[in-house]
Amino acid sequence: MLRNIRSYARLELALEPGLVLVTGANGAGKTNLLEAVHVGTQGFSPRTRTDAQIVRFGESAGRVALAGTRGASRMHLEVTVQPGEGKRAKINGASLTAAEQLRTELAVLVFTPDRLAVVKGGPAVRRAYFDRVLGRLSPPRAPLAAEYAAAVVQRNAALRRIAAGYSSRDALSPWTERVAELGRSLVEARMEVIALLASGFAERADELGLPAARLVYDGKPPSVPDLEASIERDLDRGTTGLGPHLDDVQLLSGTRDLRQFGSQGEQRLTVLALLLAEAQLIADRRGYAPLLLLDDVLSELDPERRRALAGRVAATGQTLITSTTASALPAEPSQLLQVSPGTVRAA
Numbered sequence: 001m002l003r004n005i006r007s008y009a010r011l012e013l014a015l016e017p018g019l020v021l022v023t024g025a026n027g028a029g030k031t032n033l034l035e036a037v038h039v040g041t042q043g044f045s046p047r048t049r050t051d052a053q054i055v056r057f058g059e060s061a062g063r064v065a066l067a068g069t070r071g072a073s074r075m076h077l078e079v080t081v082q083p084g085e086g087k088r089a090k091i092n093g094a095s096l097t098a099a100e101q102l103r104t105e106l107a108v109l110v111f112t113p114d115r116l117a118v119v120k121g122g123p124a125v126r127r128a129y130f131d132r133v134l135g136r137l138s139p140p141r142a143p144l145a146a147e148y149a150a151a152v153v154q155r156n157a158a159l160r161r162i163a164a165g166y167s168s169r170d171a172l173s174p175w176t177e178r179v180a181e182l183g184r185s186l187v188e189a190r191m192e193v194i195a196l197l198a199s200g201f202a203e204r205a206d207e208l209g210l211p212a213a214r215l216v217y218d219g220k221p222p223s224v225p226d227l228e229a230s231i232e233r234d235l236d237r238g239t240t241g242l243g244p245h246l247d248d249v250q251l252l253s254g255t256r257d258l259r260q261f262g263s264q265g266e267q268r269l270t271v272l273a274l275l276l277a278e279a280q281l282i283a284d285r286r287g288y289a290p291l292l293l294l295d296d297v298l299s300e301l302d303p304e305r306r307r308a309l310a311g312r313v314a315a316t317g318q319t320l321i322t323s324t325t326a327s328a329l330p331a332e333p334s335q336l337l338q339v340s341p342g343t344v345r346a347a
């Protein structure tokens, strides 16, 4: 049940397992429905970090309550969003210390057209994406990227103090060592994630008509001697010019770089193949398939690729796909929902 989450005043809905197709005109509330399910299962919106934006205009709070199964166990989830007061979440009646904790309890993967930035955008977007995959696949290592970034910030501050004559060069060594140590752990963790994703990514991409898809990590662990060798440059610029904060991940089809040479449709398939590869890893590791929320995924895909996608997601736990028209999906969904402003009904 959703209450006052964005465009719905109140909504009660039973979602079928398998593939749920959510249709409706532009602005009807399809993205809102997926967003509400995401808030209810993960404790945050994939669209915004600002709580006020997910509460219906003119209301002071919103609530999502969900009942369902995770593997063999029944679960009741409840998330309340009250801008200014924060969010509260409960699982089976027990309060969590933070709504974001839901992430460790349930896995949800999202496609929105914004995610195309993972292929099209700069290296920072890809680094952030693979670091989030790392956090989902290996929760204890989720803080690693932030710890490394903090070490770089501290080393940079030390570089500037030295350049300004406020401290001696000796002051840099502990930071250089910390950057090298955390940098090595982060590069190793990212390479592991990429190795884990590689075969599933290639298989799913191939199935979706993108041949010989590969992921290549571009970077190597920063060593203390390498960092020390570039100390003059670093002092000059006041920044650390070496390390995984500058690395990238190449997304290739054969030898073709999809970032520069992929069509819009191919870039979409790349993001989907990454998502589906991760979904399989999550299912293997956690013992239950993640919920997939695929918003506006079908445009730019030809009927053959839409069919391949529908076939793949129909074989996993539960997937919500939005589309302006039901005919865009060349497959029979388990459930067809029609969204019009403020309501959703099963067709």
Ligand SMILES: Nc1ncnc2c1ncn2[C@@H]1O[C@H](COP(=O)(O)OP(=O)(O)O)[C@@H](O)[C@H]1O
Binding pocket: 006, 007, 024, 025, 026, 027, 028, 029, 030, 031, 032, 033, 052, 053, 054, 055, 056, 057
């Ligand atoms: N906080 C809000 N409260 C009420 N309505 C909102 C809020 N934020 C956005 N909307 C409106 O909700 C409608 C549905 O949006 P959306 O779910 O994105 O539609 P679509 O079906 O195209 O995905 C839009 O018309 C939008 O203006």
Ligand SMILES: [Mg+2]
Binding pocket: 030, 031, 032, 295, 296
């Ligand atoms: Mg939408």
